[in-house]
Amino acid sequence: MLKLINISKTFNKGNINEQVLFKDFSLDINKGDFISLIGSNGAGKSTLLNIISGKVKADEGNIFLNGVDITAKDEFERCRNISRIFQDPSMGTNPSMTIYENLAMANNKGKKFGLKFLIDKKDEEFFRDSLRVLGLNLEGKLHSPVSQLSGGQRQSLALIMSTIGNPDLLLLDEHTAALDPKTSEIVMDITDKVVREKGVTTIMVTHNIEYAIKYGNRLIMLHLGKKVLDISGDMKKNLTKEELLSLFKNISDKSLFA
Numbered sequence: 001m002l003k004l005i006n007i008s009k010t011f012n013k014g015n016i017n018e019q020v021l022f023k024d025f026s027l028d029i030n031k032g033d034f035i036s037l038i039g040s041n042g043a044g045k046s047t048l049l050n051i052i053s054g055k056v057k058a059d060e061g062n063i064f065l066n067g068v069d070i071t072a073k074d075e076f077e078r079c080r081n082i083s084r085i086f087q088d089p090s091m092g093t094n095p096s097m098t099i100y101e102n103l104a105m106a107n108n109k110g111k112k113f114g115l116k117f118l119i120d121k122k123d124e125e126f127f128r129d130s131l132r133v134l135g136l137n138l139e140g141k142l143h144s145p146v147s148q149l150s151g152g153q154r155q156s157l158a159l160i161m162s163t164i165g166n167p168d169l170l171l172l173d174e175h176t177a178a179l180d181p182k183t184s185e186i187v188m189d190i191t192d193k194v195v196r197e198k199g200v201t202t203i204m205v206t207h208n209i210e211y212a213i214k215y216g217n218r219l220i221m222l223h224l225g226k227k228v229l230d231i232s233g234d235m236k237k238n239l240t241k242e243e244l245l246s247l248f249k250n251i252s253d254k255s256l257f258a
């Protein structure tokens with residue numbers, strides 16, 4: 001469903017800081033894949049998500065989403081099909097608006113008539129049902145401001161917001177990294193539930209090696225812009241933390257992982 005073909009990206013071309021990050025990088029992602037993307041600092045994980053979302057344009061190569069060449073499309077054109085959640089809980093939700101208004105905004109993403117804040121009973125029910133899946137009782141706080149929510153609750157709300165329009169692809173960029181360990185585990189369980197329920201193809205960047213092993217059907221490791229590991233199925237299921245750490249140690253510094 002997502003194909004990256006011969007992607008190349010060089011930063012600071014032609015000056016002393018020139019850095020060739022990706023050179024003829026290709027990746028084929030199947031519909032329904034839930035991919036954990038790991039790699040050391042500077043491996044290119046965020047840049048890869050940026051190239052997919054359109055935030056950063058590749059110098060060469062093509063990107064196909066569901067058979068459509070989206071290479072020339074800007075970020076705002078891709079955002080109807082591609083949702084993204086960042087590390088910082090304040091980026092995915094608007095604190096000055098209520099949960100209802102945030103969800104209404106997400107539900108209207110890419111639609112012609114923009115924001116619709118008049119309370120619609122049908123939307124209210126739909127939003128309550130969508131929130132119920134979280135098990136956080138946010139459905140009972142539909143008209144409370146998002147500023148009253150914890151970081152974990154906000155990331156959970158961001159998950160519902162980013163999947164409410166049934167995107168083709170969900171990009172999670174270390175979305176639990178700013179949370180305390182217990183909240184992070186709760187948000188990861190919620191992530192798994194939402195991803196399964198929606199069946200949305202997902203790429204999750206994480207520095208947490210346990211999450212990378214536990215969640216998803218496929219694990220990809222990047223190093224200096226190259227794919228150095230790509231496993232799925234039983235190989236992924238049977239992978240132990242020790243094995244992955246030793247693989248990682250061969251190419252990088254194990255201490256970079258929490």
Ligand SMILES: Nc1ncnc2c1ncn2[C@@H]1O[C@H](COP(=O)(O)OP(=O)(O)OP(=O)(O)O)[C@@H](O)[C@H]1O
Pocket residue numbers: 011012019021039040041042043044045046047048
């Ligand atoms: N806009 C930019 N301009 C110049 N260099 C950049 C830019 N974005 C990324 N880079 C460089 O590209 C390399 C990969 O960065 P990237 O953020 O994609 O790595 P990462 O794997 O996400 O790292 P981390 O785990 O530290 O977040 C780094 O060396 C970084 O300095």
